[in-house]
Amino acid sequence: MLAAVDEAAALAGLAPGMPLAGAHALAPDLETAPHDPQGDAAALARLAVWCEGYSPWTASDGLELGGAAGLRLDVTGCAHLFGGERALLADLEAWLGGRGFAARAALAETLGGAWALARFGPAASPGGDPTAGDGAGRLVPPGGLRAALAPLPPAALRLPAETCELLARLGLRRIGDLLELPPAVLAPRFGPLLARRLGQALGTEAEPLAPGAPPPPPEVRRSFAEPIATPEDLARALASLSANLCERLEAAGLGARRLVLTALRVDGGRQGLSLGTSRPRRDPDHLASLFRDRLERLDPGFGIEAMTLRAASVEPLDLCQKNILSEYVSGDSESKISDLIDRLTSRLGAGAVYGLxxxxxxxxxxxxxxxxxxxxxxxxxAPQSCRPSWRRGQPRPLRLFDPPQPVEALALLPDHPPERFRWRRLQHRVVRAEGPERLVGEWWGDADTPAKSGMVPEPETRDYFRVEDEDGRRYWLFRQVCDGAGDWFLHGLFA
Amino acid sequence: MPTAQSGRGTTRPKATLTELRARIRALERGWERGQAPHDPAWSDPVAPGTVPPGIMPLGVPAIDSHLPDGGLRLAGLHEIAGLREEWDDAVVASFCLALLGRLAETGPILWAARRPDLYGPGVAGLMGPDVDSAPTEGAGGFSPGRLILVRARRDAEVLWALEEGLRAPVAQHGGVVLSAVVGEVGEPGDTALRRLQLAAEAAGRPCFVLCRRLFAGGVGTTASATAVALTRWRVGALPSMGPSVGPSAETELPGRPRWRLDLLRCRGAAPGSFTVEWDDATGDFALAAPVRDRPVAQETAARRRAG
Structure with a gap:
């Protein structure tokens, strides 16, 4: 039996629900693939996540609802980013089309209305301009939902097949026919579902959009029979929590990059410690040791009754065979380094350990x-071909002042090195100098460069001088190049 | 790093033998834990021309012969201070980098500081034109990528980080974790320095403490602060002797950096003072000719200006 057909097959007269033999009789060169509902659902869920480029609030339609599978996007407040609702629809259809999906998009005030129009709406805009694309006809202006839904068949209301058949037998072939009837008549005859769907389509009944939630971060919790307060108990609890968490992480093939330890006190207080690791880790002893120094910052008060340890940020970490000989065989220096970095970071704060x-x-x-x-x-x-290389050639100072320190300097000519300058209330006479070396900032520039009135902000231009004073101290001075003479700054010290 | 390991194992069989002999002798004499295994008292008399293990020569014969072991003893604490407040910060750092560049081990180096103003391109430029393309084995090779920089808020945190780095477990089978640790502090206390000295001795790795804010008048620092470290240096910049072609007639180009190195204290050696010249191209220093000094240079400059 056919589960779904594409456009060409539909033109050949095939429809879902048709037996395969009959389909082959109609179209002998029909290509078929086995139906894979779970795979379809997973692909649809992935597509829903992709669509988060259009709206943060997306979900996939179930497949069992009859009509073709679909996606739901709540684009409230998003359309202007794409140049209006019409452009958004056209963009979405083109985007999906470019990925090989035949898609029809509709936009309406209610979820039910958009569902109906996307599946049963007009193929093209009846009176709209032809360049606007297909989506234009399925864009319902505010207040026009009733008129737009009226010509559609009752199946557009997401009703089961039996209800649709019953309605057809009674001669109610359009939604407009249903709308003319008083709602009190519909419910007893056709069940509560019809009235609800009608209400949902027209917006008289609320229908929230439930987006697919991201998987929660791995978390373990431990409640204590008696509140605990002593450091030894806390350390023991921490060890068992980290062991449990690492089991969870190992099962999921993940390693923790950021950990949050939360302690709940008996008096309702709540305290947290958080720390990061330099690479994904799932070694219980190491994780516990990172927290151990900081446990003293927890104030147990009258006692802690529960603790949770959450891996707030995780990264994939492959399973690896633990080598029982590793202590004797390999110089596992990298992990030792990362242990050290973790320890330093956990005490000195995030960002305190860095490389150049x-x-x-x-x-x-x-x-x-x-x-x-x-x-x-x-x-x-790394091998030297892919190693990042430092720009060389011109001498650079060993110490760089950030920000550069303003100095009072005296130069005879605009592009000459200074004769003398004053830094920290001391006068320095320049004996030797080299320069200028003109350095220009990137043309795409800074946002914080003050823009001259009515002009594109110029990239910062500086003339650098390497100077040596009487006592042999070597400085890196620069002068800002702007109209006329700019200010002097001291930017660094040479060896 | 495995490369360092293999280089060490193959090129210095004699050194290993000497070390083993020294250890056996130490065991025979009841050597205890905590005492440096490379103590010269335990080892064989050093043959001329060879360097005992754990000793790093500076490459300048005048300094090496002045030092008791023919070089710096690595397992221990070394203090480097600036001659003048603030202005010689860069010289302090570059002298330390020069020493680090001579280390045989090419492992990472922990550099803890209170102010993050060490400048990567400057470090790269100091150590020769292209250390990245040259193999980094042996002396002279240094890339800023080896540095693990630590930003601390207080002296105590810097010293804690240093000790943590020294006490980091060494991977078995000779894998080197950190080649050295360096800390920039204001004024370290005696107790902290003694702790570091013990940790460095136990780890067998060098620890450099850079004193960045000496008193303005603290040229001859108090003796009590110096009793702990193996060596204590005071370094400062000297006027360079550059090529005499300048952009204008009045000024000359800066030449190679010249430093004055004062060895204030060293176990088993008298204080000394040396003048060295640093060569960016080779990433090494050499003893500068002592006769050429400021007045002469000024005289030539004046003569050139006149003529």
Whole structure:
């Protein structure tokens, strides 16, 4: 039996529900594939997630509702981002079409109305302009829902097949016929479902859209028979929690990147500790040891009655065979380093441990970025062809002031190095100098560069000088290049 | 790092033998835990030309011969301070980087500081034109990628991070975790320094403490603060002797950096003072000629200006 047909098959006279033999008789070269409802549902759910580019509130329709499978998007407040509702529909159809899905989109005030129009609505806009695309005809202006639904068959109301047959036998072939009848007549004859669907389509009855929820983060909880307060008890509870959490993570093939420990006190208080790890981990001892130093920050008060440990952020971590000989055989230095980084981070705070990563920028303060320490190390250990390289050539200072420190300097000519400058209330006489080296910021520029009136903001331009004073101290000075003479700044110290 | 391991194992069989001999002797004499295994008292008299294990020569014969072991003893604490407040911060860091660059091990280095102003391109440029393309085995190789930087708020946190780094478990079978730890602090206390010295000795790895805010008049620092570290250095910049072609007639180009290195304290050696010149191209220093000094340079400059 056929479960679904595509457009060409429908033109050949095939329809869902037709026996396969009959279908082959009608179209001998018919290509068929086995029906896979679960696969379809999963693909539809994935599509619903993809559609989050159009609206944050998306869900997939069930397949059992009769008509073709569908997606529901609540685009309230989203349409203007795509240039209006009409453009949004056209864009959505084109986007789905580009991915090989034959799709019809409709937009109405209610979920039921849009459902009906998408499946039973006009194929093209009757009076609209032909360039607007198919979606235009299924766009219902506010207040026009009743008129738009009236010519559609009752099946558009998401009714079971029996009800539709009964309505057809009674001569009620359009929704308009139903709307003319008083609602009190419908319910006793056709059951409560018809009245509800009608109400949902017209918006007199609420129908919420339930989006597919993301899977919750792994969490374990432990309640204590007696409230606990001593540090030893807390440490024991922590050890058992982290062991349980790691089992959960191992089953899911995940490793924790961020952990939140929550303690619930008997007096209703609630305290949390959170920390991050430098790479996905699921080693109970390590996770427990990261929290151990910070357990003292928990104030147990009259006692803690429950603790939860949640892996707030997880990353895939492949299963790996634990090597019982690893202590003796391999120098597992990378994991030791990441243990150390975790310990430092958990005490000094997130972002306190970092590595230097080169960046392609001419502005000196942007040429080095703070990257994750472990990544910087990995990049260093990588083969040299794919290792990030530092820009060389011109000498660069060893210490960089951020932000550059303003100095009072005196230069004889605009592009000459300064004769003397004053920094921290001390006068320095320049004996040797090199420069200028002109460095220009990126043309795509800063948002914070003050824009001159009516002009595109210029990228920052600086003339750098390497100077040495009488005592041999070497400085990196620059002068901002703007109209005339700019201000002088001290940006770094050389070795 | 496995590369460091293999290089160490194959190129220095003699060193390993010496070390083993020293350990056996130490065991025979009742060597206890906590005492440095490389104590020169336990080992064989050093043959001229060879470097005992755990000792890193600086590559400048005048300094190496001045130091008791023919170089810096690695397992321990070394203090480096600036000659003048603030202005010599860069020299302090570069002298430390120069020492780190001579380390045989190429593992990562922990660098804890209170102010994150170490500049990556500067570090890369200091150590020769292209250390990234050259193999990083052995002395002279240094890339900013080796640094694990730690930003701390207080001196105590810097010192804690250093100790944590020194006490990090060493992977078995010789895998080196950290080659060295470096901390920039204001004024470390004696107790903290002693703890670090013990931890560094136990770990067999060097620990460099950079004192960044010396008193303005603290040229001769108090003796009590110096009793702990293996060596205590005071470094400062000196006027360079550059090529005499400048952009204008009045100014000359800055030359190679020249540093004054004062060895204030060293176990088993007298204090000393050295003048070295740093070469960016090779990433190494050499003893500068002591006769050329400021007045001469000024004189030549003046003569050139006149002529």
């Amino acid at each position: 990563v080169p960046c392609a920028s001419h502005l000196p303060e942007r040429a080095a970025a703070a990257g994750r320490a472990l990544e910087a190390l990995e990049a260093f250990g």
